[in-house]
Amino acid sequence: MSKRKFPMGQLVATLAVIELMRKESISLEELFALHVAGNWGGVSEATRTDNERALDGGGRLVSIHEVAGRRVWIVTEADRTRTTALLPEEF
Template identity: 55%
Template sequence: MARKVRLGQALATIGVLELCRYGLDLGPLFDRHASGDWGDADEKTRKENEHALTHGGRITSVYHPNGRRVWIVTEADRSRTVAMLPHEKAQ
């Protein structure tokens, strides 16, 4: 897959790491996100992501591995990308 998004440091929250203990493989999710596959993100988020690719801004993908909703979020400065559960979103 061709990379559209520079991920920076790849991180995961405690909730996602707990899912990894039960078999979640984050590699394919980070790969999909980096290639511009936004998963199940809504249309508004998809448009924001496409705009962010050329103009800067945060990029968010949504996936449902094993029936659990996981967000992959790359910061606007591309310094890091975090896999998180929705309730773990920073305020």
């Protein structure tokens, strides 16, 4: 597994994400592991660039991973106190 690139703080997931992951028999920890390793998934180039800058200078970190045709967003707050897994419509 890749090295952690930043602290994630408290890990939180919405009920919709928990239900999706359970239905698909996928561990939410897998998505969190990708995120903390700097695998930003399906984000835009602009977001990818913002994430890389935020690793050094602070700022929100966002990754997007597809699960069963649904996009799951993983968002770490700028102060690194919380990382949340949610569906885009819950943002």
